[in-house]
């Protein structure tokens with residue numbers, strides 16, 4: 171069993187969608203589960219529709235819906251060639267767009283918002299299945315909403331996913347191609363929910379882990395995991411091998427090619443993950459596995475925006491114990507994870523990326539000392555071998571950014587990374603400078 175995930179651009183137009191079949195057949199796998207994202211741009215468009223409803227701007231929402239509908243009319247005209255295929259396609263898009271329009275009559279809450287966001291993957295997967303049917307290729311559509319479950323902490327329930335998915339597969343012992351939606355799931359209340367933006371990678375890894383698949387393949391629009399963010403840096407290059415830890419660290423710290431949590435299920439069940447390019451299928455891509463190929467090397471750089479730094483300064487911290495516990499308890503109370511941390515005798519700095527409870531957190535921390543908040547920060551994370559057997563790597567990193575103000579440096583937490591906190595306006599310069607000095 172292989173799990174193949176195709177991202178938004180890989181199903182971004184009818185030609186691309188049609189070409190997926192040859193990539194699936196190339197695998198020569200006994201069984202393949204194909205995880206699809208929404209057609210590129212659709213989820214952003216659905217977010218805009220949902221925002222308009224949320225603000226009570228019904229006319230705006232309906233205009234946005236009409237625009238998206240028009241693009242799907244063109245899509246199905248190019249995808250299907252038989253009257254039956256065209257009719258099926260038209261019925262399908264009418265069904266989904268009628269549902270979107272229907273929210274104009276209802277009270278709009280986050281429940282409706284998540285139903286709207288789910289329509290993209292529901293559309294792309296059914297369109298692909300209709301296309302396969304039109305050309306005479308058998309496939310089975312597995313509804314993600316029947317097996318992808320998260321609990322009240324929004325954590326996937328692996329046992330349940332394994333159980334429900336296995337049962338669905340057992341109903342089709344002779345089928346070879348299964349198609350399912352990335353991104354969408356049901357939450358603890360049984361409502362339609364999602365795995366957060368970019369979540370189709372996570373879906374693929376969860377399925378791969380749950381079924382102990384031979385391999386998970388993430389097909390996207392670039393020839394593998396690059397050693398820096400190609401959106402900001404020109405001379406980046408693909409990395410052939412990454413360990414699960416390295417990939418997880420890079421994904422968590424902002425490498426958009428992978429959803430931040432998507433490495434963990436594959437890592438837990440030791441399922442290798444391959445990153446491949448739909449437009450260049452012969453390229454090697456990147457293999458994420460138990461590899462230790464990168465020993466002794468600096469491997470890659472990633473950056474995560476939207477970070478807030480909080481410094482708590484207190485002379486009471488001097489020689490005190492239990493101080494950090496009380497500080498951390500504040501973040502725990504507001505379910506706000508901390509990313510980076512640095513301490514001195516009389517101050518501690520931490521970063522968070524979720525500002526929902528910032529005001530309350532700052533108010534509670536004020537009980538311990540003076541609190542300073544810096545917004546618009548970015549974490550730049552350099553991943554590589556920073557273990558005891560190597561030396562000089564940290565110096566090279568710091569040397570590369572000597573012309574840029576750095577707010578925090580975190581080193582030694584793991585042997586895999588060194589992280590710098592900089593103002594977001596300096597991020598691109600930091601990425602470029604590190605690229606030029608480290609590789």
Ligand code: ADP
Nearest residue numbers: 177178179390392394395396398399425426427
């Ligand atoms: P998909 O729609 O297939 O999920 P994404 O847009 O989510 O694709 O991810 C692929 C994009 O990630 C690339 O086009 C690239 O711009 C961006 N990216 C950011 N960092 C990296 C990196 N380190 N290596 C490769 N791509 C990266």
Ligand code: ASP
Nearest residue numbers: 207213353367368369370
């Ligand atoms: N369609 C979703 C998004 O755009 C999920 C994904 O593409 O991975 O975020």
Ligand code: MG
Nearest residue numbers: 177368426427
């Ligand atoms: Mg993605």
